[in-house]
Amino acid sequence: MSATTNASSEVPSASAVWLKRLLGCGIGAVLIVLLFAALDWTGTDYAYLAAYTVVQFILLATAWNILGGYAGYVNFGTAAFFAIGCYTTVFCYKAFQLPLLATLPISAVLAGLVGLGTGYLTLRLRGVFFSICTLAMAVVLQTLVTNWNYVGGSRGAYILRPESVPLFGSYSRFLFAIMLAMAIGSVLLARHIERTWLGRGLAAIRDEELAAESSGVPALRLKLIATSLSGALMGLAGTPFPYFITYVDPTTAFSLNIAVNTIAMPLIGGTATWLGPVVGALLLGIIQQWVTVTISSSLNLMIVGVLLVLFVAVAPNGMVGFVQGLRRRKA
Amino acid sequence: MDITWDLFVNALLSGLLLGGFYAATAVGITIAFGMLDIANIAHPAFMMLGAFLAYYFNTWLGVDPLIVTLVVMPFAFLLGRCVYKLYYQAFERRSDESLQGLAFFFGVLFIVEVGLLLVFGVDYRFVTAPYIGPSIGMGPISVPMRMVVPLLVGVGLVISVQVFLSRTFMGRAILAVAQDREALRLVGVDPIWIKEIAFGIALATAVAAGALLIIIQPVEPSVGRDFIGRVFAICVLGGMTSLGGTVLASAIVGVAESFTSTFAGPSWAPAVSFGLLIITLAIRPSGIFGR
Numbered sequence: 059m060s061a062t063t064n065a066s067s068e069v070p071s072a073s074a075v076w077l078k079r080l081l082g083c084g085i086g087a088v089l090i091v092l093l094f095a096a097l098d099w100t101g102t103d104y105a106y107l108a109a110y111t112v113v114q115f116i117l118l119a120t121a122w123n124i125l126g127g128y129a130g131y132v133n134f135g136t137a138a139f140f141a142i143g144c145y146t147t148v149f150c151y152k153a154f155q156l157p158l159l160a161t162l163p164i165s166a167v168l169a170g171l172v173g174l175g176t177g178y179l180t181l182r183l184r185g186v187f188f189s190i191c192t193l194a195m196a197v198v199l200q201t202l203v204t205n206w207n208y209v210g211g212s213r214g215a216y217i218l219r220p221e222s223v224p225l226f227g228s229y230s231r232f233l234f235a236i237m238l239a240m241a242i243g244s245v246l247l248a249r250h251i252e253r254t255w256l257g258r259g260l261a262a263i264r265d266e267e268l269a270a271e272s273s274g275v276p277a278l279r280l281k282l283i284a285t286s287l288s289g290a291l292m293g294l295a296g297t298p299f300p301y302f303i304t305y306v307d308p309t310t311a312f313s314l315n316i317a318v319n320t321i322a323m324p325l326i327g328g329t330a331t332w333l334g335p336v337v338g339a340l341l342l343g344i345i346q347q348w349v350t351v352t353i354s355s356s357l358n359l360m361i362v363g364v365l366l367v368l369f370v371a372v373a374p375n376g377m378v379g380f381v382q383g384l385r386r387r388k389a
Numbered sequence: 390m391d392i393t394w395d396l397f398v399n400a401l402l403s404g405l406l407l408g409g410f411y412a413a414t415a416v417g418i419t420i421a422f423g424m425l426d427i428a429n430i431a432h433p434a435f436m437m438l439g440a441f442l443a444y445y446f447n448t449w450l451g452v453d454p455l456i457v458t459l460v461v462m463p464f465a466f467l468l469g470r471c472v473y474k475l476y477y478q479a480f481e482r483r484s485d486e487s488l489q490g491l492a493f494f495f496g497v498l499f500i501v502e503v504g505l506l507l508v509f510g511v512d513y514r515f516v517t518a519p520y521i522g523p524s525i526g527m528g529p530i531s532v533p534m535r536m537v538v539p540l541l542v543g544v545g546l547v548i549s550v551q552v553f554l555s556r557t558f559m560g561r562a563i564l565a566v567a568q569d570r571e572a573l574r575l576v577g578v579d580p581i582w583i584k585e586i587a588f589g590i591a592l593a594t595a596v597a598a599g600a601l602l603i604i605i606q607p608v609e610p611s612v613g614r615d616f617i618g619r620v621f622a623i624c625v626l627g628g629m630t631s632l633g634g635t636v637l638a639s640a641i642v643g644v645a646e647s648f649t650s651t652f653a654g655p656s657w658a659p660a661v662s663f664g665l666l667i668i669t670l671a672i673r674p675s676g677i678f679g680r
Contacts, residue, residue: 126488130487130488131488132487132488132491132492134430134491134495179667179670179671180667180670180671183670183674185487185488186428186487186491187625187670187674189428189430189491190428190430190617190618190621190666191666191667191670193430193617193618194618194621194622194663194666194667195663195667197614197615197618197659197660197663198660198663198664198667200659201656201657201659201660202660204656205654205656205657212656314499314611314614318495318496318499321492321495322492322496325489325492329488356503356506356507357507359499359503360499360500360503360504360507362499363496363497363499363500363503364496364500366492366493366495366496366499367493367496367497367500370479370480370489370492370493370496371475371479371480371489371493372479374483374489
């Protein structure tokens with residue numbers, strides 16, 4: 059983090075930039091190896107499943123933030139995109155016995171297209187209408203899936219997962235590795251967006267859309283790109299999910315809990331930078347894993363709701379913004 | 390399936406009855422979202438609160454759910470004023486209402502829903518009252534009383550709100566807030582105070598609509614989610630600010646849903662209002678009555 063903030067303030071030589079990147083990659087690789095070692099050390103599959111859930115939320119929160127945080131458009135329909143991923147898996151599994159890795163690109167494209175379509179219909183209106191429409195879309199899609207018998211309808215569908223995967227060992231370990239790779243990819247993508255024309259354009263839209271548009275920012279096009287990217291990443295997050303729980307029904311796939319968590323995490327962490335959703339997802343994800351095990355699972359939804367309301371009311375810039383504010387005051 | 394005349398008339402009639410009830414659910418959103426520009430997506434959650442309060446006092450003391458509602462409405466009014474005050478202090482004052490405000494109401498929706506879940510559990514709950522059960526029949530057409538009562542109460546509620554808005558000083562001030570906040574300040578009325586009152590009224594109607602809902606059907610805490618899209622669809626379709634438009638839009642949505650469940654199956658009904666909403670926004674965002 060600190061290495062990259064320095065890079066943007068002054069202009070270092072090209073070789074220095076590459077050195078820093080290499081160093082970053084090295085540290086990242088060591089951390090990943092340590093993470094796997096720690097999870098192996100616990101000796102249970104459960105550790106991987108818990109870690110999978112947390113990392114899945116990093117991916118979802120980062121995906122949401124590309125549209126919500128950078129452009130200021132609230133997407134309540136995370137569950138819809140997530141479910142598109144889930145049901146692409148179910149369909150591909152039933153129809154072609156397609157393995158997970160081959161399903162991923164299909165889900166991404168489908169979810170991205172749905173994002174594009176929804177955006178095209180509603181992004182020309184005020185932001186509120188987009189938000190309400192994303193909620194609406196989730197219900198329409200849920201109705202469609204509930205009535206679509208091929209993928210199980212309201213009864214749901216079972217997925218048989220392979221016992222083990224070469225190189226990875228247990229299937230849970232494999233799922234976790236895939237999810238981790240996608241989450242890291244999404245964070246890198248978000249960081250890249252933040253620093254390029256796309257991120258700057260979106261930030262201009264967030265601050266004052268009319269002014270941005272009149273000074274030449276192609277608002278609709280940027281918003282559509284952001285919606286499609288965000289949707290595609292959410293679709294990716296849902297794709298391994300049927301393998302993860304081995305049984306999906308519409309209620310689970312379209313669960314509003316996914317939507318509320320995905321919104322709460324970036325808002326609690328901070329929406330302005332790529333770091334916010336990661337911090338929020340790690341914090342909320344770990345708290346929830348802990349509460350689910352020790353107390354009850356409906357209580358942890360209450361915690362998410364209360365934290366969300368508290369943070370948006372009291373610390374609208376999230377934890378990252380709060381810490382930055384403290385630092386600035388000190389300096 | 391044969392589309393017989395009886396089936397058609399029955400579907401139309403139950404759609405209109407349903408529409409009367411939907412009008413009651415959407416009045417509050419027309420005030421909050423249409424007039425005050427507050428996207429209160431927690432509105433249906435407060436409906437569920439009303440429904441469960443009606444359930445609680447009905448099973449505990451045997452009071453008629455409608456009487457419970459009359460008693461609860463003033464409290465809901467106060468609660469609404471508090472919620473608006475909080476919303477104003479935290480968001481509207483900083484003009485942060487778009488992103489943060491929406492997230493705020495989403496959080497409130499969740500807190501109310503999970504709260505009800507923790508207290509009442511996931512079972513379907515219902516109320517008992519003399520008019521739940523019997524129906525009035527005329528030949529092949531039969532109308533259940535548990536649909537007629539919500540229609541009458543719903544329409545009564547809309548008419549009283551309309552009379553209040555057009556006849557009283559406070560009501561006209563609310564309409565004025567919807568048009569021009571600053572002008573209201575110029576004539577010496579505090580728009581924030583007016584909005585607070587209006588939001589309280591909106592919440593009171595939500596609680597009443599909840600009691601009507603539990604008269605119509607058994608209820609569990611997450612049933613409210615089906616109403617999020619429905620109330621906003623009605624509000625947008627009706628042109629946002631006109632109660633007359635809201636009533637007509639409610640009737641349209643009610644009839645459309647009723648026909649869908651009769652001729653395509655009840656499992657398709659939830660998509661109807663959302664479909665209507667998306668189509669309206671895509672083709673004519675100003676609604677039927679919009680300018």
